[in-house]
Amino acid sequence: MQAGVRVAPSPLLISRRTLVAGSAAIAVAGCATTAPRPVSLFGAACLPRVNVSANRVIRTIAGLRPYRPSGYRVETQPLDGKTIVHNYGHGGAGISLCWGSSREAIALGLPGHAGPVAVIGAGALGLTTARLLQEAGFPVRIYAKALPPNTTSNIAGGQIMPGSYYDRGAVTQNWLARRVLATDFTRRRMQIMVGDDYGVRWLPTYDEGRLRSAAPNPVFPDRQALPYNAHPFPAENMLRYRTMYVQTGRFLASLMRDIRIAGGTIVVRDFATPSEVLALPERLVFNCTGLGARALFGDEELEPVRGQLAVLIPQPEIDYAYTVRQGYMFPRPDGIVLGGTFEHGEWTAEPQPEDIARIVERHRGLAESWRCGAEA
Numbered sequence: 001m002q003a004g005v006r007v008a009p010s011p012l013l014i015s016r017r018t019l020v021a022g023s024a025a026i027a028v029a030g031c032a033t034t035a036p037r038p039v040s041l042f043g044a045a046c047l048p049r050v051n052v053s054a055n056r057v058i059r060t061i062a063g064l065r066p067y068r069p070s071g072y073r074v075e076t077q078p079l080d081g082k083t084i085v086h087n088y089g090h091g092g093a094g095i096s097l098c099w100g101s102s103r104e105a106i107a108l109g110l111p112g113h114a115g116p117v118a119v120i121g122a123g124a125l126g127l128t129t130a131r132l133l134q135e136a137g138f139p140v141r142i143y144a145k146a147l148p149p150n151t152t153s154n155i156a157g158g159q160i161m162p163g164s165y166y167d168r169g170a171v172t173q174n175w176l177a178r179r180v181l182a183t184d185f186t187r188r189r190m191q192i193m194v195g196d197d198y199g200v201r202w203l204p205t206y207d208e209g210r211l212r213s214a215a216p217n218p219v220f221p222d223r224q225a226l227p228y229n230a231h232p233f234p235a236e237n238m239l240r241y242r243t244m245y246v247q248t249g250r251f252l253a254s255l256m257r258d259i260r261i262a263g264g265t266i267v268v269r270d271f272a273t274p275s276e277v278l279a280l281p282e283r284l285v286f287n288c289t290g291l292g293a294r295a296l297f298g299d300e301e302l303e304p305v306r307g308q309l310a311v312l313i314p315q316p317e318i319d320y321a322y323t324v325r326q327g328y329m330f331p332r333p334d335g336i337v338l339g340g341t342f343e344h345g346e347w348t349a350e351p352q353p354e355d356i357a358r359i360v361e362r363h364r365g366l367a368e369s370w371r372c373g374a375e376a
């Protein structure tokens with residue numbers, strides 16, 4: 001929670017305390033002759049189970065997260081009469097940070113500028129930068145080696161919850177404060193894009209590993225620690241909260257549409273050197289090339305963190321997501337996304353059959369140990 005911010009307890013928190021206290025009172029009054037029945041806080045203790053098996057895999061994917069230990073880079077660089085604004089290196093959090101990071105980038109680059117603007121890159125960062133530039137009244141041309149659906153951003157599972165995007169020992173306090181603002185702005189922007197058009201939706205999420213505190217929080221107002229009998233996972237310390245999930249292919253396609261409707265143009269072009277960038281007619285250039293910035297602008301700090309996913313046949317009845325020891329599961333209309341791996345320094349963007357088999361097996365084991373209806 002932010003310092004100085006007080007948050008009133010949500011109705012769910014109040015009802016949780018009431019329920020827990022109530023069940024204890026019943027056990028005492030009944031002289032403990034019968035075990036207390038499990039308390040379902042959400043009427044959801046028995047969640048539908050993901051049907052996991054190797055023969056339900058419809059595609060496998062591998063992507064390279066653009067990771068920088070010191071965090072994503074938003075910075076201006078004057079170069080031979082042009083201004084380059086870097087906006088790359090978002091690791092495993094580019095979808096969760098895109099609007100906020102791009103807002104930070106244009107706030108750095110636009111003051112004093114007049115005329116058209118170039119954006120290099122058509123992933124989540126390039127497209128959100130382009131939209132915000134258009135909203136600020138500037139004509140935009142995007143240049144990119146690859147367009148959706150062939151970007152890393154298309155591969156992302158799409159959870160709006162930044163993770164795996166910096167090394168705590170390598171970041172500054174200033175950067176930590178900036179990323180809070182970037183996360184917040186992205187959440188606000190995604191909230192007004194909820195719906196089929198942009199492929200954004202809210203889902204309850206069961207989380208074993210992160211957000212250990214169940215304290216009220218303005219970002220996760222309904223976050224709660226669940227008693228063991230209120231969920232089917234074979235895990236202690238389960239939290240439940242709601243966050244947004246983005247069907248990334250749909251999101252990026254809709255952004256490209258919006259950019260074109262607003263008069264933007266998109267050119268397929270691969271830049272090999274900064275001097276090719278300097279030859280562009282636009283004086284202001286946003287560099288949103290993700291991992292490509294390593295070769296293009298010589299950023300040796302950027303490294304790939306490979307992620308592999310197995311996608312299962314869609315199961316429309318799965319209306320929750322989970323992040324637990326065995327991996328994460330995000331249900332999407334285009335398939336049940338099972339993750340995942342975090343492989344530092346791995347440059348091969350190809351799924352490895354033995355890793356995929358392990359991912360599927362871990363999630364299958366989880367589904368098998370589902371405690372649906374358990375009365376422990």
Ligand SMILES: Cc1cc2nc3c(=O)[nH]c(=O)nc-3n(C[C@H](O)[C@H](O)[C@H](O)COP(=O)(O)OP(=O)(O)OC[C@H]3O[C@@H](n4cnc5c(N)ncnc54)[C@H](O)[C@@H]3O)c2cc1C
Binds near residue numbers: 089093162
């Ligand atoms: C398996 C996996 C799961 C993920 N899950 C999530 C998640 O749930 N939530 C989340 O927030 N994030 C997630 N991410 C991270 C997210 O995908 C990235 O942080 C994000 O895609 C980075 O976006 P980008 O626009 O910087 O890069 P990209 O999407 O890679 O786009 C870069 C663009 O620049 C272009 N380009 C590069 N080099 C050049 C060049 N030399 N010349 C011209 N064009 C160039 C490319 O062609 C492309 O158009 C995940 C990533 C992976 C791999």
